Amino acid sequence: ILNVEQSPQSLHVQEGDSTNFTCSFPSSNFYALHWYRWETAKSPEALFVMTLNGDEKKKGRISATLNTKEGYSYLYIKGSQPEDSATYLCAPRGRRALTFGSGTRLQVQP
Amino acid sequence: DAGITQSPRYKITETGRQVTLMCHQTWSHSYMFWYRQDLGHGLRLIYYSAAADITDKGEVPDGYVVSRSKTENFPLTLESATRSQTSVYFCASSESRTSGRPQETQYFGPGTRLLVL
Numbered sequence: 001i002l003n004v005e006q007s008p009q010s011l012h013v014q015e016g017d018s019t020n021f022t023c024s025f026p027s028s029n030f031y032a033l034h035w036y037r038w039e040t041a042k043s044p045e046a047l048f049v050m051t052l053n054g055d056e057k058k059k060g061r062i063s064a065t066l067n068t069k070e071g072y073s074y075l076y077i078k079g080s081q082p083e084d085s086a087t088y089l090c091a092p093r094g095r096r097a098l099t100f101g102s103g104t105r106l107q108v109q110p
Numbered sequence: 111d112a113g114i115t116q117s118p119r120y121k122i123t124e125t126g127r128q129v130t131l132m133c134h135q136t137w138s139h140s141y142m143f144w145y146r147q148d149l150g151h152g153l154r155l156i157y158y159s160a161a162a163d164i165t166d167k168g169e170v171p172d173g174y175v176v177s178r179s180k181t182e183n184f185p186l187t188l189e190s191a192t193r194s195q196t197s198v199y200f201c202a203s204s205e206s207r208t209s210g211r212p213q214e215t216q217y218f219g220p221g222t223r224l225l226v227l
Contacts, residue, residue, distance in 0.1 A: 043218035102152035
């Protein structure tokens, strides 16, 4: 079981703002880093899976970076839209399974 | 294309009763997982299974039993339900035909909301 911390816990931004969240995890016993997007009343959906130090992934306005040596990942959203409102979970993969952080809840006001 | 389904979606039960939550996937994924969602803890792993007849404990297995006689089904049983088991339960699966590759994405079911009175 890995100790995973996500910050901030919640975030309120205006439409058009860019924002970023942090995921911190132990850098040892680490095999991959997963990001999931979880909308209210729905199921978590995969955003990115990252495995290499310095890895960077992008999907539309959302991107993520990974630093395996120091044990953190950033998720960026450029020009937030109301439909980006969701909880964003990170989950490092240890030896056996994923350990999910408690998430960053993003609300984008129109 | 059903994907991954859970039943029931909502369940109310009483303390001490046995409850079984069902999970079914149509993808023939090797790995299946059970999580519970708790405020302040996010998703916590209860049990997982690498294949039929292979199961292993997760972070919070106490009070739960699982089985996997068929690849597509992974039921979770609360042997004697307690109020602390009130939660939303999510089942997930991932492909990982070989020994679980860490980059395999997990696909989640819609969840079962359980209330133990």
